[in-house]
Amino acid sequence: MRYLPLTPDDRRAMLARIGAADMDALFRDVPKAALAPLSAFDLPDTQGEMEVERALSKLAARNVAAGAAPFFCGAGAYKHHVPSAVDHLIQRSEFLTSYTPYQPEIAQGTLQYLFEFQSQVALLTGMEVANASLYDGSTATAEAVLMAQRITKRGKAILSGGLHPHYSETVETVAGLFGPIVRGAVTPGSTEDLAALIDEETACVVVQSPDVFGLIRNLRPVADAAHAKGALLIAVVTEVVSLGLLEPPGAQGADIVAAEGQSIGNGLNFGGPYVGLFATREKFLRQMPGRLCGETVDAEGRRGYVLTLSTREQHIRREKATSNICTNSGLCTLAFTIHLSLLGEVGLTRLARINHAKASALADRLSALPGVEIVTPAFFNEFTVKLPKPAAPLVEALAAKGVIAGVPASRLLPRDKSVESLLILAATETNSDEDFAALASALKEAL
Amino acid sequence: MSMNNQGRPTSAGAGGVAGMATISGDRGLDHEEPLIFELGHGAVGVDFPDIKVSDDRLGGLRRKDRIGLPGLSEPEVVRHYVRLSRMNYAIDSGLYPLGSCTMKHNPRLNEKIARLPGFGDLHPLAPRSVTQGALELISQLMNWLTTLTGMPAVAMSPKAGAHGELCGLLAIRAAIAARGETRKRILVPESAHGTNPATAAFAGFTVDEVPAKPNGHVDAQALKAKLAPDVAAIMLTNPNTCGLFEGEVKEIADAVHAAGAYFYCDGANFNAIAGKVRPGDLGVDAMHINLHKTFSTPHGGGGPGAGPVVLSERLAPFAPIPLLVADGKGLRLIEDVQAAPEGAKPFGRMCAFHGQMGMFVRALTYMISHGRDGVRQASEDAVLSANYILASLKDVMSAPFGDGPCMHEALFDDSFLEGTGVTTLDFAKAMIDEGYHPMTMYFPLVVHGAMLIEPTESESKASLDRFIHVLHTLATEARAKQTERFAGAPHLAPRRRLDETAAARKPVLRYKPAVSIKEAAE
Numbered sequence: 001m002r003y004l005p006l007t008p009d010d011r012r013a014m015l016a017r018i019g020a021a022d023m024d025a026l027f028r029d030v031p032k033a034a035l036a037p038l039s040a041f042d043l044p045d046t047q048g049e050m051e052v053e054r055a056l057s058k059l060a061a062r063n064v065a066a067g068a069a070p071f072f073c074g075a076g077a078y079k080h081h082v083p084s085a086v087d088h089l090i091q092r093s094e095f096l097t098s099y100t101p102y103q104p105e106i107a108q109g110t111l112q113y114l115f116e117f118q119s120q121v122a123l124l125t126g127m128e129v130a131n132a133s134l135y136d137g138s139t140a141t142a143e144a145v146l147m148a149q150r151i152t153k154r155g156k157a158i159l160s161g162g163l164h165p166h167y168s169e170t171v172e173t174v175a176g177l178f179g180p181i182v183r184g185a186v187t188p189g190s191t192e193d194l195a196a197l198i199d200e201e202t203a204c205v206v207v208q209s210p211d212v213f214g215l216i217r218n219l220r221p222v223a224d225a226a227h228a229k230g231a232l233l234i235a236v237v238t239e240v241v242s243l244g245l246l247e248p249p250g251a252q253g254a255d256i257v258a259a260e261g262q263s264i265g266n267g268l269n270f271g272g273p274y275v276g277l278f279a280t281r282e283k284f285l286r287q288m289p290g291r292l293c294g295e296t297v298d299a300e301g302r303r304g305y306v307l308t309l310s311t312r313e314q315h316i317r318r319e320k321a322t323s324n325i326c327t328n329s330g331l332c333t334l335a336f337t338i339h340l341s342l343l344g345e346v347g348l349t350r351l352a353r354i355n356h357a358k359a360s361a362l363a364d365r366l367s368a369l370p371g372v373e374i375v376t377p378a379f380f381n382e383f384t385v386k387l388p389k390p391a392a393p394l395v396e397a398l399a400a401k402g403v404i405a406g407v408p409a410s411r412l413l414p415r416d417k418s419v420e421s422l423l424i425l426a427a428t429e430t431n432s433d434e435d436f437a438a439l440a441s442a443l444k445e446a447l
Numbered sequence: 448m449s450m451n452n453q454g455r456p457t458s459a460g461a462g463g464v465a466g467m468a469t470i471s472g473d474r475g476l477d478h479e480e481p482l483i484f485e486l487g488h489g490a491v492g493v494d495f496p497d498i499k500v501s502d503d504r505l506g507g508l509r510r511k512d513r514i515g516l517p518g519l520s521e522p523e524v525v526r527h528y529v530r531l532s533r534m535n536y537a538i539d540s541g542l543y544p545l546g547s548c549t550m551k552h553n554p555r556l557n558e559k560i561a562r563l564p565g566f567g568d569l570h571p572l573a574p575r576s577v578t579q580g581a582l583e584l585i586s587q588l589m590n591w592l593t594t595l596t597g598m599p600a601v602a603m604s605p606k607a608g609a610h611g612e613l614c615g616l617l618a619i620r621a622a623i624a625a626r627g628e629t630r631k632r633i634l635v636p637e638s639a640h641g642t643n644p645a646t647a648a649f650a651g652f653t654v655d656e657v658p659a660k661p662n663g664h665v666d667a668q669a670l671k672a673k674l675a676p677d678v679a680a681i682m683l684t685n686p687n688t689c690g691l692f693e694g695e696v697k698e699i700a701d702a703v704h705a706a707g708a709y710f711y712c713d714g715a716n717f718n719a720i721a722g723k724v725r726p727g728d729l730g731v732d733a734m735h736i737n738l739h740k741t742f743s744t745p746h747g748g749g750g751p752g753a754g755p756v757v758l759s760e761r762l763a764p765f766a767p768i769p770l771l772v773a774d775g776k777g778l779r780l781i782e783d784v785q786a787a788p789e790g791a792k793p794f795g796r797m798c799a800f801h802g803q804m805g806m807f808v809r810a811l812t813y814m815i816s817h818g819r820d821g822v823r824q825a826s827e828d829a830v831l832s833a834n835y836i837l838a839s840l841k842d843v844m845s846a847p848f849g850d851g852p853c854m855h856e857a858l859f860d861d862s863f864l865e866g867t868g869v870t871t872l873d874f875a876k877a878m879i880d881e882g883y884h885p886m887t888m889y890f891p892l893v894v895h896g897a898m899l900i901e902p903t904e905s906e907s908k909a910s911l912d913r914f915i916h917v918l919h920t921l922a923t924e925a926r927a928k929q930t931e932r933f934a935g936a937p938h939l940a941p942r943r944r945l946d947e948t949a950a951a952r953k954p955v956l957r958y959k960p961a962v963s964i965k966e967a968a969e
Contacts, residue, residue: 001816001817001818001820001821001824001825002816003552003554003816003817003821003825003904003905004821004824004825004828004904004905005905005906005907005908005910006828006831006832006904006907006908007908010907010908011828011831013908014831014832014834014835014908015831017835017838017839018831018834018835018837018838018852019838020834020852023827023830023831025852026827026830026831026834026852027692027723027830027852028851028852029691029692029693029694029851029852029854030692030694030720030723030724031694031696031697033728034696034697034724034725034728034729035723035724036597036723036724036725036728038722038819038820038823040597040725041594041595041722041819042594043590043591043594043595043814043818043819044815044818044819045818045819045820045821046816046817046818046820046821047815047816047818049556049816052556052560052812052815052816053556053559053560055815056560056563056584056808056811056812056815057560057563058580059565059580059581059583059584060560060563060564060565060566060580061565061580062565062579062580062583063565063566063569063573063577063578063579063580063581064565064569064573064577064578065564065565065567065568065569066568066569066570066573067564067568068564068568071570073570073572073573075572076571076572076799076800077570077571077572077800079568079570083492083493083521085492085521085524085525087562089525089528089529089532090747091558092528092529092532093532093537093538093539093540094532094533094534094535094536094537094539094540095528095532095535095537095747095748096537096539096553096558096745096747097537097538097539097550097553097745097746098535098536098537098538098746098747098748099543099545099548099550099746099748099749099884100548100746100748100749100750101748101749103536103875103879103884103885104942104945104947105876105879105937105940105941105942105943105944105945106534106535106536106879106884106937106940106941107534107535107536107748108531108534108535108941108942109531109532109533109534109535110535110748110749112480112482112531112534113528113531115482115956115957115958116482116483116484116958118956118957119482119484119957119958120516122957123514123515123516123957124514124516129956129957130956130957132749133750135606135607135610135750135751135798136606136798136799137799138798138799139606139610139797139798164799166796166798166799166800167799169768169784169795169796170795170796170797170798170799172795172796173617173767173794173795173796173797174613174649176795177650177651178651215506216505216506216508217506218506218507218508243510243514244510244514245500245505245509245510246505246508246509246510247508247509247510247511248510248514251511251512252508260799267562267567267568267805268567268568268569268570268571269561269566269567269569269804269805270566270569270570270571270578270581270800270801270804270805271571271799271800271801271802271804272571272606272751272753272798272800272801272802272803272804272805272806273606273750273751273753273803273805273806275751285954285956291749292954292956293956294950294951294954294955294956295950295955295956296945296946296947296949296950296955297945297946297949298942298943298944298945298946299935299943299944299945299946300943302479302942302943304942304945305945306945306947306950308947308950308951308954308956309951309954310951311951313641314609314641314642314644314645314646315640315641315642315890316641317641317645318641318644318645318654319644319645319647319648319654320648321641321645321648323645323649324609324612324613324642324645324646324648324649325607325609325610326607326608326609326640326641326642327607327608327609327739327749327750327751327752328749328750328751329750329751330746330747330748330749330750330751331745331747331748331750331751332747332750332751334528334747334748337483338524338528340516341483341492341517341519341524341527341528342492342493342519342521342524343491343492343493343516344487344490344491344492344516344517344518344519345513345514345515345516345517345518346489346491346518347491347492347493347495347518348514348516349514350493350495350496350497350498351493351495353498353499353500354495354496354498356500356504356505357498357500360500360504363504377504377506378504378505378506378508379504380505395574396574396575396576399573399574399576399577400576404570404573404574404577407572411572411782412572414782414783414786415783415785429495
């Protein structure tokens with residue numbers, strides 16, 4: 001087996017040094033009945049690199065990649081162009097094959113990029129502090145609700161009907177153990193009355209902007225309503241490129257921001273791994289979950305970085321920790337940081353504008369089709385259309401014709417008949433006019 | 448000093464240049480590197496046209512202020528991150544003996560396959576008909592995981608080990624609720640990873656610690672004595688964090704089941720027994736598998752991981768959505784709790800979408816490459832290498848449980864350093880000067896000054912011999928009170944010891960141009 005350096009001679013010599021007769025002697029603590037023979041595993045034997053690559057390439061070829069078709073899916077995961085330098089750099093052995101930086105003297109590379117990442121996330125979201133990432137946007141949102149429950153010592157969480165339904169379900173599963181989770185009405189293209197739901201028991205209100213239907217929401221009125229009752233506003237962002245063009249949640253009164261960072265630096269990967277961004281106010285720092293990297297000095301007075309405030313974390317606090325999280329999204333944070341460094345202020349701003357312009361052009365084009373109605377009046381790069389027939393079968397029909405038309409709202413809200421004919425579409429810098437024409441013509445034909 | 452025929456010196460010379468101050472502040476290949484924010488100068492690393500967009504569709508929420516991001520060209524960004532990378536230790540550059548963390552070789556084929564557009568550029572909500580290859584890959588991985596563990600079902604969505612623990616405990620919670628019972632207590636051995644008690648609390652349970660016996664095994668009698676109608680589950684790591692196989696595991700499982708509770712196994716150390724022992728044969732009800740440990744998806748400086756959870760017959764119905772099923776048209780994801788098949792009662796959803804697909808691809812590539820025989824051999828080599836280290840060092844380093852064999856990791860304590868003034872931390876930091884990443888220190892908590900060494904199956908005998916020689920010499924010197932190299936180590940790393948107390952006392956967690964580190968430290 002090409003990955004195993006020990007030869008049969010090595011193994012014999014090592015057993016001799018140990019003083020063990022054979023391998024079984026090393027497994028002597030395992031009850032005999034529990035040792036399974038190789039034949040107990042109905043699985044294939046070792047294969048060479050060429051054979052493995054052939055088999056798995058066949059599986060990959062059965063999928064249609066986003067880049068291989070006119071493509072308009074968003075709803076929490078976005079197709080963007082990632083500069084080639086990003087993937088080359090994150091594959092450097094020193095980044096790819098290192099562990100969590102528990103030995104800071106020989107992990108300054110990881111620690112410094114985490115510090116840069118935290119700085120970038122704080123700036124983008126308009127918040128004071130950010131952590132070194134969580135798993136993804138949905139789990140970051142659940143952690144944000146738990147944090148709000150700890151801070152306010154209240155249980156109830158109110159989720160906007162515009163929050164990505166997968167995020168709502170994740171919050172219900174995890175934070176529902178500690179208080180009631182109340183979902184606001186689903187109002188595609190408009191805002192529901194969240195203020196009416198907030199009471200003295202409310203720990204937090206969770207609002208996504210742009211929301212799952214693409215609508216840009218003004219967070220300020222909800223923030224004021226929440227704060228008036230002593231509750232926190234958690235702002236969720238699933239498309240972080242939008243922060244290059246839109247007011248950040250920090251400027252709109254958010255207390256915690258939970259975001260999905262996939263759009264910057266990270267591929268679609270069929271849903272993971274992604275990178276959860278998590279930012280808050282400095283006064284809530286010690287209630288924050290996840291790893292934090294901080295600046296310090298070494299014994300010679302040189303600037304350096306360490307993991308810090310670990311008294312919040314499971315390996316120190318055990319059952320009293322702020323979260324059980326251990327592993328985060330290390331390499332995905334690096335991809336995010338490198339891509340955002342390449343973009344810079346100017347690049348991100350331009351990228352965001354292009355995204356908005358593309359989506360606007362697509363909306364104009366689709367609204368000209370008979371029977372198609374644009375549901376979302378204000379959007380970044382994603383909006384919802386109402387079709388004259390159910391969207392899900394239509395999307396499968398268009399896929400058969402080589403157009404990946406978007407995400408039917410019914411995929412996310414399968415029991416809500418009112419969204420059956422809604423289709424959520426995203427357009428990014430990767431979409432061309434030909435893509436738009438292909439979609440418009442395929443849609444026209446199918447309707 | 449002699450010269451070769453190009454006139455270059457062939458030795459460092461006796462001029463005391465080792466401590467020489469350089470003009471640049473860099474030292475040969477060691478570069479000091481500023482923050483990216485300090486390097487920005489208004490350049491742009493991407494080429495996008497500067498277009499104008501109207502406010503018509505922005506809801507009055509166009510950004511008013513600058514973000515504050517630095518601007519650099521591509522070569523500057525590349526150089527910055529390459530220079531940072533060179534300050535890192537990595538498994539590709541040396542033996543990385545972190546016990547319990549499993550730093551094994553990361554095959555590059557896995558990276559290549561994960562980047563095939565059909566996997567890497569596939570949208571999670573793309574139509575079913577264009578994702579059949581991805582669903583088939585998940586299905587194949589599920590088959591490998593259930594076959595290797597001897598368990599009937601697996602939940603794929605958990606994103607890391609601790610997330611898998613949460614998934615397992617939520618399934619247990621749901622199973623107990625389905626029986627119309629309430630059980631609040633979870634038994635956790637004191638040698639457990641910190642995530643175990645943290646997860647139990649996270650899932651709304653109370654934690655009750657079970658002591659370890661002097662031989663490093665969980666105290667099965669004490670554990671059985673704690674079983675009562677309010678106990679929901681035990682969380683047991685096997686092999687445990689002392690690197691020992693819990694031989695009484697089956698009796699423990701039977702007692703737990705007889706008490707109406709469930710057996711959660713922390714699968715962090717599955718890499719010692721994969722292809723040899725099936726946890727399903729040991730009475731396990733739920734176990735997460737760290738794909739980034741046992742199946743070698745890269746640790747990436749702290750993630751991403753993946754933590755699928757195998758489930759017993761009793762817990763399988765409660766697995767979270769999404770569920771993968773086959774019908775006449777191929778494979779299909781069930782993404783709605785209420786659409787679950789007959790008998791299934793999913794407890795909810797762990798995260799958006801379907802789990803760490805990028806890690807699934809890498810793990811399956813690893814498994815198919817190894818095959819069942821290679822997986823078994825890898826486990827055996829990992830155990831053999833750990834025992835080789837244990838046998839070679841226990842004459843100079845104290846091995847509290849060194850009378851018998853260990854599994855995939857060898858545990859030492861600090862009693863061999865008693866009276867030397869050298870601590871476990873000093874000893875570990877001295878390893879850095881020798882070109883090694885330290886072992887896991889001060890964990891598990893059941894021995895004093897723990898040093899947990901896990902070599903994995905990826906090291907050659909020559910590499911192990913060299914490592915043993917270095918540690919043997921360090922231990923011998925320490926015991927002889929030749930402690931110069933330990934005091935204040937490391938001396939030769941990119942940084943000396945860092946002031947963690949100052950970092951925590953007044954946290955500086957982001958770049959702020961106005962505040963210097965000096966002011967922040969004061």
